[in-house]
Amino acid sequence: MTNPIHSRFRRRDVLRLAGTLAGAAALGARAQAQQPDYKALVCVLLAGGNDGHNMIVPLDDAPYAVYRAARGALALPDASARLLPVQTPAGQRYGLNSGLQAIAPLWSQGRLAVVANMGPLAAPTTRAQYLAGTAALPGNLFSHSDQIVQALAGNASGAGGTGGTGWGARSVDALIARNSNPRFPAAVSMAGSSLFCTGGKVASASLVPGFDLGADGMSTWPESAAQARARALGEILQIDQGVVLVQAANRVRADARELNALLRAGSSAAAIATPFPGTALGQQLLQVARLMKLRDSAGVGRQVFFCSLGGFDTHSAQGWTHWDLLRQLGEALAAFHAATQELGLASQVTSFTQSDFGRTLQPSGSGSDHGWGNHQLVLGGGVRGGEVYGRFPTLELGGADDAGSRGVLIPSTALEQFGATLARWFGVPANELPAVFPNLAAFAPATLGFMG
Numbered sequence: 001m002t003n004p005i006h007s008r009f010r011r012r013d014v015l016r017l018a019g020t021l022a023g024a025a026a027l028g029a030r031a032q033a034q035q036p037d038y039k040a041l042v043c044v045l046l047a048g049g050n051d052g053h054n055m056i057v058p059l060d061d062a063p064y065a066v067y068r069a070a071r072g073a074l075a076l077p078d079a080s081a082r083l084l085p086v087q088t089p090a091g092q093r094y095g096l097n098s099g100l101q102a103i104a105p106l107w108s109q110g111r112l113a114v115v116a117n118m119g120p121l122a123a124p125t126t127r128a129q130y131l132a133g134t135a136a137l138p139g140n141l142f143s144h145s146d147q148i149v150q151a152l153a154g155n156a157s158g159a160g161g162t163g164g165t166g167w168g169a170r171s172v173d174a175l176i177a178r179n180s181n182p183r184f185p186a187a188v189s190m191a192g193s194s195l196f197c198t199g200g201k202v203a204s205a206s207l208v209p210g211f212d213l214g215a216d217g218m219s220t221w222p223e224s225a226a227q228a229r230a231r232a233l234g235e236i237l238q239i240d241q242g243v244v245l246v247q248a249a250n251r252v253r254a255d256a257r258e259l260n261a262l263l264r265a266g267s268s269a270a271a272i273a274t275p276f277p278g279t280a281l282g283q284q285l286l287q288v289a290r291l292m293k294l295r296d297s298a299g300v301g302r303q304v305f306f307c308s309l310g311g312f313d314t315h316s317a318q319g320w321t322h323w324d325l326l327r328q329l330g331e332a333l334a335a336f337h338a339a340t341q342e343l344g345l346a347s348q349v350t351s352f353t354q355s356d357f358g359r360t361l362q363p364s365g366s367g368s369d370h371g372w373g374n375h376q377l378v379l380g381g382g383v384r385g386g387e388v389y390g391r392f393p394t395l396e397l398g399g400a401d402d403a404g405s406r407g408v409l410i411p412s413t414a415l416e417q418f419g420a421t422l423a424r425w426f427g428v429p430a431n432e433l434p435a436v437f438p439n440l441a442a443f444a445p446a447t448l449g450f451m452g
Helices: 013-022 024-032 061-074 125-134 144-153 167-173 223-238 242-268 280-293 318-342 417-428 430-435
Strands: 040-044 054-059 083-088 093-095 111-121 187-189 202-204 302-309 349-355 359-364 367-372 373-380
Touching: 040 144, 040 167, 040 280, 040 318, 040 417, 054 061, 061 359, 093 280, 093 318, 144 349, 167 187, 167 302, 167 417, 167 430, 202 417, 223 367, 280 302, 302 318, 318 349, 318 373, 349 417, 417 430
Parallel strands: 040 302, 040 349, 187 202, 187 302
Antiparallel strands: 054 093, 083 093, 111 373, 349 373, 359 367
């Protein structure tokens, strides 16, 4: 069996859904209009610690001079070849890294926003508190694995503070009634098993772009022989061998076979005309778009997706490497946004970035080291774009936002506030937000206003 998934499917649910999905191609655009309440969140992890300080740069004279002094050789020149100028409604000027050229036009269209200096916080923290050792801090700051867990759990204490679940799936848990078939995967990772898609109620799955979870060795001739082989495999997976680990593995394989039937039955209805780049992230987001196209026949009104792009741990050779990674990100997100327009879902799908942490303002040779606060992108028709949300930090070594002297910026916006704003747009009632973000009460305001 190739590419097994982790899912909470049951056979009776899958058999019932298979017949429904078989007619998906005939439903076409009429079927898409049947689910006006559909919404989806798409998390793109920039794994390794994206240098947000070179993703968006202040261009007004005074803050740009401070930026250049702090960044040294890493500073991007104030020139259109390296920075794409954008402006906020208040007239503040910023430059987007030219790697983001594919999505830069969405800024002026009001569909792209930046959330500034966001990161994990146990409580609001100042430089004075940090230096005095009196601040409550997230665990294991500057650790890749720990900071990723905190970002995806939606809690500075990591998955231990959320019962081993992620904030994306918990958001769907809160809205499980919106999915007429709660067993269909409503939390789907395209980048391996992900905490973001692990909930208490929601059916989750981990898929590989381009594969439909088919079993190896099942294509033989004549067809009757192939069917007999498939039946035999199904019977083997049903045998209780009395070993817990074997039984768990067999359940995963059985779930994969059942979901394979659904994906194959709906494949003719899932074609996307929008061209996508052939990059890993481009193909992940293409698969997300295909699954969204099956939303009505699958009976799903709320979904979350997880994708990932690695390579952001730029301790050296950062200049071109970082630009190229942002190019891959921008082109993939631009294609995905165009696909949501093709599907008539542009205002119902929101994509956003997360990362391990930011990076130090001060260079480390030709790169930068692990930092803390970071800037994130939010994209979609439901975004109040063309704006920087939260407080943009002072980019000064040893300045008011620095945890030390190297430009490790203390977040001024908590990841709970960032996530709660998205979850509220997603439909989570305000009184249920604390169930999704247990530490949300420590921060005010609870939401930031970047979603319509």
